[in-house]
Amino acid sequence: MSQLIQEEKPVRKGSALRLVETRTLSRTDWLAVRRTGIGGSDAAAAVGLNPYKSALELWLEKTGRDAELAQPDPHDTTEPVYWGTLLEPIVAAAYTQQTGNRVRKVNAVLQHPTIPYMLANLDREIVGVPGLQILECKTAGEFGAKLWRDGVPEYVQLQVQHQLAVTGKRAADVAVLLCGQQLTVHRIERDDELIARLIPLEVQFWQYVTSDTPPPADGSESADRALRCLYPGNAGVTVDFTNDRRLSATFADLVAVRAEIEAREQQEAKSKQTIQQAMGDASRAVFETGEISFKRSKDSAGVDLKRLLADHPELESQYAITKPGSRRFLVSI
Incomplete structure (x- = not known):
């Protein structure tokens, strides 16, 4: 796992607080609660180790500046978030069938007993197994499955260690459904040394939020999206x-x-x-060291838009749209 920082601070263990009951909570209200702190799925992004989201994009979300960012639609069947939500109970049930461990929903946003902005939303709680209390359910498609070849990806490990820090628990199982047909289970033990390095970095990120100061960009595509959202451009300056x-x-x-x-x-x-x-x-x-494929792709069908508008010019005004311009970064020397 990548180095976080070497400074260590004592970590207090204790039972998490039930901040908000979620049984009847709407998704909008649940997202609002998430903005009040750092959840498990935020942990890797907060410390700059999430391959999909930068600390800067996470900061936009926590400060309510993400309205112009593309948001996944939980009802869109082409979005991974849809399938993750739909398959979560199936993954949990398959985990019980495969391991014999019983699980149950927590139905609450949990809060660290002494650090109020450290939050956790557990997929399931494992019951009746000494030393094992948390189940994290994951799904991975063809691309995402590659990240699991060598075990639990780093960003998921950080998510689980964050959950263990919030709850004071000792261990968690991560059950991942790979390509919809293979369930693998990974055990993650609490790592107090890692948690002691993780917490100061989360504190540092939350200081960016409370002081309304954007964290530095990290060169990722996520940071690029965040910068374009944060600074749409002021012509003439x-x-x-x-x-x-x-x-x-x-x-x-x-x-x-x-x-x-x-x-x-x-x-x-x-x-x-x-x-x-x-x-x-x-x-x-x-x-000697590899190979190259150089094949012709299949023919594809398309529309000759230029010819279509030439034959039917009235369609241009009927279906015209205006695309907002984006900032272009040009270098001159």
């Missing part, structure tokens, strides 16, 4: 960084990296074309 040595050095690094990328992309294209030329019409080439 120029900022002068000529006397800012740090930002001027960052700009110089950017220019140098872009030049290096361009040179490497040219070398990549040349190497690719050399192999393509050697392959000719062959569809596969084998090398």
Whole structure:
């Protein structure tokens, strides 16, 4: 697991508080409660270790600035969140069948006994098994299953350690349904040393929230989305960084990296074309350290929009839409 920080602080263990009962709570109200703290699924993003969400995007959510960000529709069957919610009880039932361990719903948002903004929403509680109290249910499709090849992904491990920290419990099982047909179960024991490093980082993130200060961007696509949402653009305004040595050095690094990328992309294209030329019409080439597939894809159907509008110009105004412009990051030297 990636290093968090080396500083350790004593972690108080105790029973979690039941902050809000969720049995009759609407999804809107549940999301509002989630904004009041850091939940288990937020933990990895808060410390910069979530492959899907940056600390900056999480900060937008917690400060109510995420209205312009694309939100997954829990009722859309093409969204992973839909299938995760739908299959959660099935995964829990399959876990019981496979292990013999009984589980039950908690029906509450739990709160750390001494750190009020550390929250947890448990999928299930395991009953009657000494030293094992939490079940986390996951689903993974074809792409997501790759992240589970070597065990529980780091961001899920952090989610579970956060839950163990909030509840004071000793261990959890993570049951994951891979590609809809294989259930695997992983045991995660409480790691007090990791929790002692995790909590100060969560405290640091929450200070960004309470002080209304955005955390630094991390170079991810998530951070890029967050920045475009946070700063949509103010045409005609120029900022002068000529006397800012740090930002001027960052700009110089950017220019140098872009030049290096361009040179490497040219070398990549040349190497690719050399192999393509050697392959000719062959569809596969084998090398000492790997292989290349170079096949023609299937034909696809489309619409010749330009011709359609030429034949039926009245349709252009009838179906015209306006797409909002996005900020373009252009470098000049």
